Amino acid sequence: MRDKAKVNRAYGAATAGVIATLFVLSIVVWAFRPAQLDPNTLCPVARPIAGHTVVIVDRTDRWTPAMNSALANIIEAAQHNTQQYQKFSIVALDADQSTHPLFSACNPGQPSLLSDLYRGRKYTQRDFEQKFVGAADRVADEVSQPAEASASPIVEYVHRWLGSDDFSASVPDRRLILVSDMRQNSPLFSIYRTGGQGLAPLVADQFGPSERGVNFDVYFIAHGQDHNVSEEQVRSAWDRAFSLIGARYTWRQID
DSSP: OHHHHHHHHHHHHHHHHHHHHHHHHHHHHHHTOOOOBOTTTOOBSSSOOSOEEEEEEEOSSOOOTHHHHHHHHHHHHHHHTOOTTOEEEEEEESTTOOOSOSEEEEOOOOOOHHHHHHHOHHHHHHIIIIIIIIHHHHHHHHHTSOOOOSOBOHHHHHHHHHTSGGGSTTSSSEEEEEEEOOOOBSSSOBHHHHTTTTHHHHHHHHHGGGGTTOEEEEEEEOOSOOTTOOHHHHHHHHHHHHHHHTOEEEEEEEO
């Protein structure tokens, strides 16, 4: 009789242990569940985005065919560095000067055990590979097509992005990538008329407090259409501008 009671107690303890383990696992799975995503943007519905990277492709001057592969590599690397729940956008500065993105979506994250559990691997894999990675690749091909415009309002265009809701100072980890010859040319300011003198105070006025915390990456296009304004003059003018506003920036040349 005592042996039977002992077995029952052991069985009860084991059962309680299994139930407790399942309870703890349920809490862990619930606590670390993936965010609910908007089906169109792939961004979290109930939490803010974790960051935003914007690639601005300056299509106001034609570039050489060799630029196409360089642009594709830049976009691919930038997208690869976009973390889960961060937004990644591609826009073109062209004759239309529209800030409507050609591509804009959050990284939903690669398929994982938890995402597969909640949404199914078929959907998590589709969102990451087709809606995020694959869709951006198709846009990269689109912006690689030749184009040109009569003006290059780089400062004004960046100003408009710095004031947008999903790229405002409230968004953490903001990164702005400029693929451009950086030759500002608009009725507001033209580097061709000034050689770059006066660009710094204009940038400080246009960018204002909204630029604080933004990381700027410039990929300078050396396409040979310098219009008597050398790369050294352009680089010096922007160096002064970025230094005046205390911006964190990198400058790389692509041929």
